[in-house]
Amino acid sequence: MSRTEPRRGRGQRANQATPSRSGARFEVTGVVQGVGFRPFVHRLATELGLDGVVGNDSTRVFIDAAGSPAALDGLARRLVSDAPPLARVAEVRRHPLPPAGVARGFRIVESETRDGARTLVPPDCAVCDDCLAELHDPDDRRFGHPFITCTNCGPRFTIIHGLPYDRAATTMAGFEMCDRCRTEYEDPTDRRYHAQPIGCHGCGPKLRLDPAAPLLGAVEGAAALLDGGDVVAIKGLGGFHLACDATSDEAIAALRERKHRPEKPFAVMVADVEQARRLAHVSDVEAEQLGSPARPVVLLRAVGDVVSELVAPGNPLIGVMLPSTPIHHLLLDGTDRVLVMTSANVSGEPLATCDTDPRLGPLCDAVLTHDRPIEVPCDDSVVRLAGSTLLPVRRARGFAPLPVPLTTGSRPVLAVGGELKNAFCLADGGRAWLSQHLGDMENLPTLDAFERTVEHLAGLYDLTPAVVAVDAHPGYSTSRWARRSHPDRIVEVQHHHAHIAAVMAEHECDPAVPVIGFAFDGTGYGHDGTIWGGEVLVASAARADRVRHLQPVQLPGGDGAVRHPCRIALSHLAAAGVAWDPDLPPVVAVGDDTELLRRQLDRGVACVPTTSMGRLFDAVASLLGLRHEIGYEAQAAIDLEIAAARASGPPPAYAFGLDGEAFDQRPVLRAIVDDLRAGVPVDDIANGFHDAVVDAIAQLAIELRSDGA
Ligand SMILES: [Zn+2]
Ligand SMILES: [Zn+2]
Numbered sequence: 001m002s003r004t005e006p007r008r009g010r011g012q013r014a015n016q017a018t019p020s021r022s023g024a025r026f027e028v029t030g031v032v033q034g035v036g037f038r039p040f041v042h043r044l045a046t047e048l049g050l051d052g053v054v055g056n057d058s059t060r061v062f063i064d065a066a067g068s069p070a071a072l073d074g075l076a077r078r079l080v081s082d083a084p085p086l087a088r089v090a091e092v093r094r095h096p097l098p099p100a101g102v103a104r105g106f107r108i109v110e111s112e113t114r115d116g117a118r119t120l121v122p123p124d125c126a127v128c129d130d131c132l133a134e135l136h137d138p139d140d141r142r143f144g145h146p147f148i149t150c151t152n153c154g155p156r157f158t159i160i161h162g163l164p165y166d167r168a169a170t171t172m173a174g175f176e177m178c179d180r181c182r183t184e185y186e187d188p189t190d191r192r193y194h195a196q197p198i199g200c201h202g203c204g205p206k207l208r209l210d211p212a213a214p215l216l217g218a219v220e221g222a223a224a225l226l227d228g229g230d231v232v233a234i235k236g237l238g239g240f241h242l243a244c245d246a247t248s249d250e251a252i253a254a255l256r257e258r259k260h261r262p263e264k265p266f267a268v269m270v271a272d273v274e275q276a277r278r279l280a281h282v283s284d285v286e287a288e289q290l291g292s293p294a295r296p297v298v299l300l301r302a303v304g305d306v307v308s309e310l311v312a313p314g315n316p317l318i319g320v321m322l323p324s325t326p327i328h329h330l331l332l333d334g335t336d337r338v339l340v341m342t343s344a345n346v347s348g349e350p351l352a353t354c355d356t357d358p359r360l361g362p363l364c365d366a367v368l369t370h371d372r373p374i375e376v377p378c379d380d381s382v383v384r385l386a387g388s389t390l391l392p393v394r395r396a397r398g399f400a401p402l403p404v405p406l407t408t409g410s411r412p413v414l415a416v417g418g419e420l421k422n423a424f425c426l427a428d429g430g431r432a433w434l435s436q437h438l439g440d441m442e443n444l445p446t447l448d449a450f451e452r453t454v455e456h457l458a459g460l461y462d463l464t465p466a467v468v469a470v471d472a473h474p475g476y477s478t479s480r481w482a483r484r485s486h487p488d489r490i491v492e493v494q495h496h497h498a499h500i501a502a503v504m505a506e507h508e509c510d511p512a513v514p515v516i517g518f519a520f521d522g523t524g525y526g527h528d529g530t531i532w533g534g535e536v537l538v539a540s541a542a543r544a545d546r547v548r549h550l551q552p553v554q555l556p557g558g559d560g561a562v563r564h565p566c567r568i569a570l571s572h573l574a575a576a577g578v579a580w581d582p583d584l585p586p587v588v589a590v591g592d593d594t595e596l597l598r599r600q601l602d603r604g605v606a607c608v609p610t611t612s613m614g615r616l617f618d619a620v621a622s623l624l625g626l627r628h629e630i631g632y633e634a635q636a637a638i639d640l641e642i643a644a645a646r647a648s649g650p651p652p653a654y655a656f657g658l659d660g661e662a663f664d665q666r667p668v669l670r671a672i673v674d675d676l677r678a679g680v681p682v683d684d685i686a687n688g689f690h691d692a693v694v695d696a697i698a699q700l701a702i703e704l705r706s707d708g709a
Contacts, residue, residue, distance in 0.1 A: 020068075020069075021066055021067060021068070021099045022066065022067075022068075022069050022072060022099055023052075023064070023065065023066040023072075023096070023097035023098055023099035023100075023101075023102055024064075024065055024066075024072050024075075024076075024094050024095065024096060024097050025062060025063065025064050025065075025094070025095045025096075025097045026062065026063040026065070026075070026076065026079065026092055026093065026094050026095075027060050027061070027062050027063075027091075027092070027093040027095075028060055028061040028062075028063070028079060028089060028091070028092050029059070029060045029061075029089075029090045029091045029119065030087065030088045030089045030090030030091065030119070030120060031086065031087055031088040031089075031090075031119070031120040031121075031122045031402070032056070032060070032061045032087055032089065032119055032120075033056055033061070033119045033120075033121075033122070033163070033164060033165040034086075034121070034122050034151075034156050034160075034165040034196060035084050035085075035086035035087045035122050035151065035152075036084045036086070036087075036150075036151030036152060036191075036193070036194075036195070037056070037061050037083070037084060037087055038054045038055070038056060038061065038108050038188075038193075038194065039108070039151065039188045039189070039190075039193040039194070040082075040083065040084045040087075041054040041061070041063055041079070042054060042106060042107075042108055042188045042189075043188075043189070044075060044078055044079075044082065045063070045065060045075060045106045046106050048067065048071040048074050048075055049067055049068070049071055050065045050066065050067035050071050050072070050075060050106060051065065051066045051067060051102050051103065051104050051105060051106060052064045052065035052066055052067075052102050052103075052106055052107075053102075053106070053107050053108070053109045054106075054107075054108055054109070055108070055109035055110065055111070056111050056119070056164060057111060057164060058119060058163045058164045059119060060119060061119075063075070063079075064097055064102055065097075065102065065106075066097070066099035066102035067099075076092060076094055079092050080092060084151070084152060085128070085152050085293070086122055086125055086152060086153075086293065088120070088402070090120075108188050111164040111166055119163065119164070119165075120401075120402065120403065121156065121157050121160055121163070121165070121401055121460055122156040122157065123156060123157050123294065123397070123398050123399055123400055123401065123402055124154070124155050124156050124157050124158055124237045124238065124324075124378065124397055124398060125152075125153045125154060125156065125293045125294070125398065126153065126292075126293050126294070126295040126322075126323070126324040126325075126398070127148065127149070127153050127154070127323070127324070127325065127326055127329060128150065128152045128153035128293075130150065130152070130191060131148045131149060131150055131152075131153055131154075131326070132329065134148060135148050135326055135329060135330070136333065141180070141200060141201075142200055142201070144330065145199075145200060145201055145204065145326065146205075146207045146218075146219070146325075146326050146327045146330060146370070147197070147199055147204045147205050147207075147326060147370070147372065148326045149195060149197045149198055149326075150191045150192050150195050150198070151191060151192065151193060151194065151195040152191070153293070154195070154197050155197055155237050155372075157238075157376070157378065157400060157401055158237050158238045158374050158375055158376055158377075158378050158397075159171045159172060159196075159197060159372070159373075159374070159375050160375060160460070161375050161456070161459075161460075162459070162460065163460055163461075165196060166196060167196045170196050170197065170375075171372055171373040171374065171375050172196055172197050172199070172205075172372065175199055175203060175204060175205060175372075176203060177198070177199070177203055178200060178202045178203035180200065180202075181198055181199060181200055181202075181203055181204075184198065185198060197372075205370045205371050205372035206370060206371055207219070207327065207368070207369075207370045208368075208369060208370065209221045209222050209366060209367070209368050209369075210355075210366060210367045210369060211366060213225070218368060219327070219330045219331060219368070221366075222234070222331065222366065222368040223331055223337075225365060225366050226243060226244060226245055226331075226337070226339065227245065227337075229244070229245060229248050229250055229251040229254075230244070230251070230364075230365040230366060231243070231244045231251065231254060231255050231258065231363070231364045231365050232244070232364055232365065232366050232367070232368055233344050233352075233360055233363060233364040233366070233367045233368065233369070234327065234328075234331075234341075234367075234368045234369075235327075235355075235367075235368065235369045235370055235374075236324070236325055236327075236328075237324065237325060237374075237378065237397060238351075238353070238374060238376070238377055238378025238379060238396070238397050238436070239343060239344065239351035239352060239353045239374060239377045239378065239379065240343075240344035240351060240352045240353070240357075240360065240367075240369075241341045241342060241343065241344060242255060242258075242259065242340075242341075242342050242343070242344045242363055242364055243269075243339045243340060243341055244339065244340050245337075245338070245339065245340075246266075246268045246307040246308060246311055246338040246339055246340045247306060247307055247308055247338055248308060249308045249309075249310055251340075252266070252308050252310040252311060252340060253310060255340065255342070256310065258362065258363050258364075259342070259345075259346060259347060259363065260346055260347045261342075261347045261632075262631050263313055263631040263632060263635070264347075264631065264632040264635075265311065265312035265313075265315050265317070265318075265319060266311050266312065266319070266340045266341075266342045267297040267319035267320065267321055267340070267341055267342065267380065267382075268307060268311060268318065268319070268320055268321075268338050268339060268340055268341065269320075269321050269322065269323060269328060269332065269338075269339045269341040270320065270322065270332065270336075270337070270338050270339075271322070271323065271329075271332040271333050271334065271335060271336075271337070272322060272333075273287045273290055273291060273322070275336060275338070276290060276300070276320050276322070278304065278306050278336070279300070279302060279303065279304065279306050279307060279318055279320060279338065280300035280301055280302050280303055280318050280320060281300060281301045281303060282300060283385070285385055285387075285388045286298055286300060286385055289383055289385065289390065290320065290321070290322050291322060292398075293398065294381060294397070294398025294399055295321055295322055295323075295324035295397075295398055296321065296380065296381035296382060296383045296397075296398060296399075297319040297320065297321045297380050297381065297382045297383070298319070298320055298321065298382075298383055298384070298385070299317045299318070299319050299382065299383070299384040299393070300317065300318055300319075300320050301316060301317060301318075302315075302316055302317060302318040306338060307338055311340060314639070314642070315638070315642065316642055316645065316646075319382060321341065321380065324397075324398075327368070327370075341380075343379055343380070344359075344360060344363055344364070345359070345439075346359065346363075348439060348440045348442070348443055348446070349439065349443055349445045349446060350377055350438065350439050350445050350446050350448075350449035351377050351379060353374040353376075353377045354373075354374070355367065355369050375456065376436075376452070376453055376456050377436075377438075377449055377453075378396050378397045378400060378436045379394065379396040379397060379436060379437050379439075380394075380396060380397055381394055381395055381396045381397050381398050381399055381437075382394040394421075394437045395423070395434065395436070395437060396436040396437045397436070400434065400435060400436035401433050401434070401435070401436070401457060401460075403431035403432055403433045403434075404431070404432045404434065404505055404506060405430055405431060405432075405508070406427060406429075406430050406431060406432050406505055407430075407505075407508055407509075407510065407511060408430075408511055408541075410427055410428070410429070411428075411466040411467055412426070412427070412428045412463045412464060412465045412466050412467075413425075413426070413427045413428075413465055413466070413467045413468075413469060414426055414454065414458070414465035414467075414468045414469070414482075414486075415427070415468075415469040415493070415498070416450075416468065416469065416470055416471075416478040416479065416481065416482045417435075417471070417478055418441075418471055418473075418476065418478070418495065419440070419441050419442060419471075419473070419475075419476045419477065419478065420440050420441075420442075420633065421437060421439070421440065422437075422438045422439060422440070422441045422446070422450065422478060423435045423436065423437050423438060424438075424450065424453075424454060424478070426454075426457055426458060426461065426463055426465070428461065428463050432505060433457060433461065435453050435454075435457060436453070438450050438453060441476070441477040441478055442477060447477055447478075447481065450478065450481070451481070465486065465489065466489060467489050467491050468482045468486040468489045468490055468491070469490075469491050469492075469493050469498075470482045470483070470490055470491070470492055470493070471492075471493065471495055471498070471524075471525065472492045472493065472494050472495065472525045472527070473495065473524075473525035474525075494524070494525070494526070494527060494532075494544065495519075495521070495523075495524025495525055495532065496517075496519035496521060496524050496532055496533075496535045496537060496544075497537060497539055497544035499517075499519045499521065499524075500515065500517030500519055500537055500539045500544065501539065501541050503517070504517075504539075504541060505541075511540060511541030511542070512540055512541070512542075513540065514538050514539060514540045515538070515539060515540075516536065516537075516538055516547075516700075516701055516704050516705065517536070517537045517538070517539045517544075518535075518536055518697055518700075518701075519532075519533075519535045519536075519537060520533065520534055520535075520613035520614075520693075521533040521534075521535075521612065521613060521614060522562065522612055522613075522614030522615070522633070522634070523562070523610075523612060523614065526546075526611075527546075530552065530608060530609040530610060530611070531555060531558075531608055531609070531610035531611070531612055532546075532549065532610075532611050532612070533550075533610065533611060533612030533613050533614055533615065534549055534550030534611045534612060534613035534616065534663075535548075535549050535611065536548035536549065536663075536700055536704070538704070547661070547704060548661060548662070548663050548700055548704070549611040549661065549662060549663070550611040550612070550613060550616060550662065550663060550664075550665055551575065551611070551657075551662040551663070551664045551665055551666060552609040552610060552611050552662070553568075553571050553572050553574075553575040553609070553610060553615075554571050554575075554601050554604060554607040554608070554609060554610075555568065555571065555607060555608045555609070555610040555612075555615065556568075556571055556597060556600050556601055556606070556607050557600075557606055557607075558606065558607075558608045561615075562614075562615070562618070562630070562633075563629060563630055564628070564629055564630075565586075565618035565619065565621055565622040565627055565628055565629070565630060565636040566585075566586040566589035566590050566622045566628035566629070567586075567590060567593075567597060568615050568618045568619045568622070569586035569618070569619040569620075569622035569623050570586055570587065570590055570594070570597055570601075571601060571619070572615075572616065572619040572623075572665070572669055573586070573619075573623070573669065573673070574598075574601055575666060576665075576666035576667075576669040576670050577666070577670070578669065578670060578673050580594060580598070583677070584623065584673065584676075585622065585623065585624070585625035585628070586619075586622040586623055586628060589622065589628035589629075611662075613693075614634070614637065616665055617636065617637040617640055618630075618636045618637065619669070620640060620669075620672065620686070620689050621636035621637065621639050621640040622636065623669070623672060623673070623676070624640070624643065624672075624676070624682045624685060624686060625682065626639040626640060626643055626682070626686075627639045627640075640686050640689070640690075641686075641690075643682060643683045643686035643687075644683065644686040644687040644689070644690045646683045647681070647683040647684045647686065647687035648681075648683070648684075649680075649681055649683075649684040650684070651684060651687040651688035651690075651691050652671070652675050652680060652684060652685060652688035653688065653691075653692075654667075654668045654671050654672065654688050654689060654691070654692035655667060655668070655692060655695065655696075656668055656692060656693075656695075656696040658696070658699060658700065658703070663696055663700060668689065668692055672685055672689065675688075
């Protein structure tokens with residue numbers, strides 16, 4: 001972020017008693033459209049007694065102002081310090097302007113389009129307090145209006161299909177404003193001045209329940225169905241949620257069956273922080289996140305037994321979010337309802353955004369929907385707090401498409417991302433736009449959503465990629481898509497180098513200065529054709545040297561083995577020279593297949609060597625008897641973390657072997673087997689294992705640093 005400091009001419013210094021009239025043009029870039037920036041400037045300039053105009057085009061907000069030098073300096077300062085809540089000012093440039101050409105009074109001028117770097121599209125934002133007060137005020141004309149919004153809140157990214165941000169460039173284009181709404185829209189002093197999504201009961205989108213409930217409004221009808229145990233699809237900002245009563249075992253069991261999602265935890269929605277405290281411990285920072293404009297799902301430590309065990313089976317955490325749209329508020333405010341809210345999709349597919357999506361019907365008993373189209377799908381974001389540090393787990397609604405600043409310029413690049421939990425990145429000059437989380441690319445609907453989202457984002461910012469970066473894995477759908485559509489611009493990037501370069505960008509490291517990077521992961525295609533995932537790289541943005549890695553073991557059955565931690569455990573035990581004795585849990589779990597597996601490992605048939613840290617966590621989880629088969633990605637590692645968190649005894653000390661290029665897990669596995677046989681509690685062993693990984697990171701970092709790496 002940089003700002004041009006206000007300057008004062010020499011002549012003014014000599015003439016302070018009677019300030020002369022001077023002029024300036026300001027250019028403001030960042031998230032400055034669709035957030036009430038021009039009316040804010042209008043109010044500020046009027047208050048400061050300045051003359052001039054404020055306008056915007058697709059690249060910036062510009063202000064031509066004339067008045068006293070002090071007022072101009074005040075404007076420069078307060079453009080940043082007093083900006084509206086949703087604005088993010090990246091830069092204010094100030095240029096001299098002859099004051100004579102500036103007419104008296106202050107006006108807002110129309111938007112213009114213009115070539116060049118675009119202004120930033122704001123993310124979607126939860127209903128603001130002012131709108132919420134009106135929503136619940138029986139005397140307000142928008143009392144109970146399910147689409148209430150203003151310049152400080154509401155949908156943005158998911159309704160915008162072009163810039164500059166005007167009603168015609170949104171999915172509100174088809175709704176003709178009534179006279180009262182238009183008056184607000186055109187009044188610079190109104191909170192709804194140029195709020196593109198505004199409407200009212202008369203002219204805005206219409207909510208409906210399908211099938212309609214006799215004698216009840218759409219919201220009341222949906223509430224009655226939910227209270228009765230039905231599954232209702234609810235149209236949100238970036239797609240449909242499936243909702244059901246989180247206190248009902250039957251309702252959740254039915255939802256899990258329909259979604260083909262037997263065990264993976266669901267998030268829940270409650271009216272407010274007070275209601276959230278019935279379900280979980282909520283610290284002050286967690287409460288702040290719950291109520292933030294992005295309204296992410298916050299992972300909290302569960303308490304009590306208000307919700308069904310089926311919400312997050314066996315998991316001490318619960319994902320909680322607060323209402324983000326007026327529809328959610330109408331369903332929940334003033335009630336103690338706890339609703340499961342999960343994306344309306346079949347496991348692994350993109351979420352449904354359209355009423356006519358044929359996948360929607362079989363998933364629910366009724367649909368609470370409306371006629372404002374969704375331009376792009378956008379899932380809920382998920383965050384977790386470690387103390388006061390925010391850990392984004394999934395970055396989507398409320399955050400996308402805000403860019404990450406890059407410390408060097410570049411040609412336009414499209415980086416297409418990986419296979420699972422895909423998000424792509426578009427970069428140009430000093431910014432990297434990350435897409436919202438899109439999902440697993442192995443199925444066709446997700447790949448379609450990927451293609452549409454690339455087009456949407458590239459179109460918004462008018463970017464044509466000169467380089468298309470793909471994962472080195474030859475089988476990834478995204479890589480194949482890129483090779484088909486941009487065959488002449490492909491650059492291959494190793495998976496873990498990409499992870500480390502991304503962290504460097506996030507922390508604004510100098511891209512030319514190498515770092516010691518730890519990439520601990522499930523699966524990533526290595527330069528040698530094996531599966532990497534426990535890698536230490538000395539890496540700059542441009543190159544990476546693999547300096548350490550886990551001791552490789554055979555992955556029997558390749559990528560498919562990830563569903564069977566017990567088979568991975570036996571492979572790890574074999575590598576560590578531990579006999580497959582029947583007292584060890586994974587030996588029991590593999591059962592009759594043990595001999596087959598032994599032959600497979602001996603001959604290396606259909607085996608791929610791997611240095612994956614994820615598979616080591618799987619192996620230890622199975623060895624401790626916690627999880628032998630998984631129903632969703634990372635389930636065994638999650639169980640291991642849960643066990644470690646439960647530990648009450650002192651953690652046993654385990655140590656990786658640190659000789660040579662491999663940091664060797666085999667001594668850790670042998671020691672764990674000994675402790676297991678000695679009756680050390682499983683939770684304590686899990687805790688000790690985590691500590692050993694942490695120690696290995698610290699020791700390797702120190703060692704590599706002193707090597708001059
Ligand atoms: Zn509002
Ligand atoms: Zn209206």
